[in-house]
Amino acid sequence: MSTSAKDASPEATANGKGSTEDSRAALRGTFFTFGLRLISFACTQVTLRYLDPTALGRASIQLELLLTTVLFFSREGFRLALTRNLTAESWNVAWLTIPLVSLVAGLALVWHLSRTLYSGSAGEVDSDYVMAGALYCLASWIEGCAEPAVLHFLRRMDTPKRSSAEALGTMAKAFATVVGLQYLGPTSVTAFGLSQLLYSLTYAIYLYWNAWNTLPMPNRTFDGATCSRAFQFTLQGVFKHLLTEADKIVLTTLSDSYNQGVYAMGSSYGGLAARILLQPLEENARLLLSRLAMRHAFAELEQSFLIFVKLVLYIGLLFSFVAVNYTNLLLCLLAGREWGSNEEAANVLSAFCVYTAFLAANGMTEAFVYGVTRAGMMEVGISHAVTGITLVVLAPWATAKGAAAGLVAVNCLAMLMRSCFSLHLASKYFGEKESKPPRMVLLRLLRNMSPHPMVIASYGLSWAVTRHTLGKIKERGFHTALQIRNKEWLWLTGHHLVAGVFCVVVTLSLAITMDRQFIRSFRLMIRQKND
Template sequence: MLIAGGREPGPRPRVAILSHEALRSAVRLTSYSAGLQVLLRLLTFLLNAYTLRYVSKEIIGVVNVRLTLLYSTVLFLSREAFRKACLNVGAEQKWAQFINLLWLTVPLGVFWTLLLGRIWLRLVTVPDPALIPHYEVGVVAFGLSAVVELLSEPLWILAQVHMLVKLKVFAESLAMVAKCVLTVVCIRIVPHWGLYIFSLAQLLYSSCILAYYVLYFVKFIGSLEAQRKSFPLSTVSDLMPKYLHHQPVFDPRLATLTRTFCKQSFLKQVLTEGERYVMTFLNILSFGDQGVYDIVNNLGSLVARFVFLPIEESFYIFFVKVLERGKDIGHQKQEDVSLAATVLEMLVKLVLLIGLTITVFGYSYSQLALDIYGGSVLSSGPGPTLLRCYCVYVLLLAVNGVTECFTFAAMSKEEVDRYNSTMLALSLTFLGLSYCLTWWQGGVGFILANCLNMGLRIAHSLQYISHYFKLSKNWPLVGLQLPGPLLLVYLGSAIVTAFSQATLSEQGLMALLVHVLLGAVCLIIVLVTIFITEPKLVQFVRTQFLSQDKKET
């Protein structure tokens, strides 16, 4: 069986063609999403570097931790379950029921905004108005921006289901550029506005996303492109919720699956943003320390956002389209199973190598990166230690993203329900560890707790994958095995760069340049070794990612 780039003799079955088309669409979506993440994170990266020079660490801590947490929590709890449940639909779907279900995200968002907004205003420590004024306005603005963005959620899911992969890229890129421009202009002209600036910028971001999606679908529906893509809606009014006579308002199967994922959403959000909840509700770090931690966290997660998140989101769609949820592999099309196993093996190996490279080189170059980015404010305190620990976390984050992506795509409803109990135990354990380890080690304690939590989640996913493929000739977990020569090269690179960092990094400009040059040489040796020892992975990346532009018509 060929993944891409070759031809099999004779005509292929229609199902096989659809599976390979799903793979090509997933890879295209990954490429576009990765490009989007690069742009968004680069803009955020530059914006944080700029605001560090004009805004206090305390305001950055309130915005990037406290208010952004409110915004992301409302969005996650309101839409994540719908995204997980509703992306796996076919042509036989009753689209009116589907649209009705999707619009539930908006009232759900209003509910969470009112509830969490009250908590953020009444039950957590409110910043000193003399130091950080207009906190209440910030809470209202960030909550309102989440509701505005949820108005575009039905359109987002429709775009993903029908592989309108460029829409998300353009919408979020435009919104982020507008947000950054407004923030920079206001900081230069009216820096004393404080939280007003970030509140207006966040509202502009959500409004731009909504406006772009609405304008796109108004133009798209009924067009020749929509007909070519077999888009099921023929008028703009079909996008609105409606009462249905003599049939359920919602698709019963999707509604049940959505409720199941709803139970999981809060637990996953706690695991994803646990350290911010601990900071917000237990107040164990000052707002200034929270600001430094968040900046280091953003810097450390650049590659995770650039590469790992787009892969996880895009290939989740691929796996749910290729595999039948809840069925063992003996009752599925074996070509699809083999394709899914091969792709999973390659993805696991790809993210493992990326994560390992970040861990090895991140230790020796964390202090230099922070000094370039934020000056002595970041590089002279706990920042370098935080970033070094975060590099280890990135390795675990990489493996967990891909393995969990497959696990959630293959699980039956009953298995998801059982996993909810596991997630509850993990959530409570993680919160307890975060609290204890942070009192012991400060911000580093958050990262250690995240590492332990991620390790447990990886263990669960690996156990599920192993059980799923136990009766198959395919064994995708072989992707976790690396050849001996490659491991030796990684070890040598770690030793050389660590020694270079200890002896050269603080000996002047020329010594620093030698330190950087040694790292570049070691990185080249690592890449060459990967190219030699992993030809199957190189071929996968070349055919599935690097040649996508040539495949598009």
């Protein structure tokens, strides 16, 4: 039933304007983040040509796991609790992240030193790895201490400030990595530790510099309910963290440093879409959907949720069906001859391209669960536990059969399981609001968030066409190196690129033509309204 403008209440009008402002703020933050992360990727790209696979594996898999674990336990629960509860009384809880990260980072340092210094004889101590781990622990502490400023900007939906801090930190990290590897050698892990430390310093200084004049200072009163929620979210998120880092945990346990490095290289490029496009979309969507739920704007909430999910699916499917056939060429162009001729690295990167679609669906559906649903958190933990058990059972077998690419395949299954459960919770949530059976709501959500069948068919044809042109290149052995002076290589590679561009243009044209309702809805979220 529609409501005329003259019958709309002032409260509804105010809520509508507030919802529109939040939508525009979320999308502005997403686009700004996208540009800055492109710059960050360009800076990171400079370092990859200098890397030894073994050093890359130890830094990007083992030490990054240590870093992300410290940061998860010291800030994840606070982000979820404080972006849901926007009252001024709860703000002091944000400052508790500093003593907490001090404790967690200190424990991580003790664990690292005890594992590396006292696990064997003195002659077996790897001083380079010991120093790198200590630097990573220090960097995690500095980055964790910046969390009050991050939460301050998140509460104000000022995501560009945080994105700028990440971009500047990444640029400083890229410069420090190149310089460190030049002076300390291509196998030095300490160079990674120094660059991570510089990233954290740049990140924290920039955030506090911009937030200091408006950042509320702490006092002695802390909201007990918010503290309890932060602790609860942290415990509930343990399984999610283990699932997110499952690939690193498995590789650290079952693979050597070289295979870890190959996987890290594939992840670096394969995660490009996730870092530059999907992650900022997910973060901004979670904030926007949370605020729409708080205003009880359920119709707009569902519409925004469906728009975000369909948008990331279009992005993810583009990588899964088209980019998957260009990994050899990408590695040759960006990573150099050594990586471009590494067939295992190309296979892992192709697997990550397929993984992007599963990651996109899971990230956005879980953004709704964590940003909106208040019931069912225990169910979320149970679902993550089931997914984790599945990973533990299948990961060793998949790694033995398909090496790093097999592990990516298992991660695809895990993302699919998590997405299904998140959709179950979303349908249950909307079913309760509408007094409808969750099954009916689920069918409606799936129908409205899925790309048009003609567009899906176009994705399939695009894969077949680009796979055919890639096969022509592989028949002549031209896929492992750039041979720009070879006319045949230029002809076949040019044909392959033109085919890919043509397929992308056709697919996007079909999406615009066939999915007009989605295009109209998306435009409504970003168009400036005079009223």
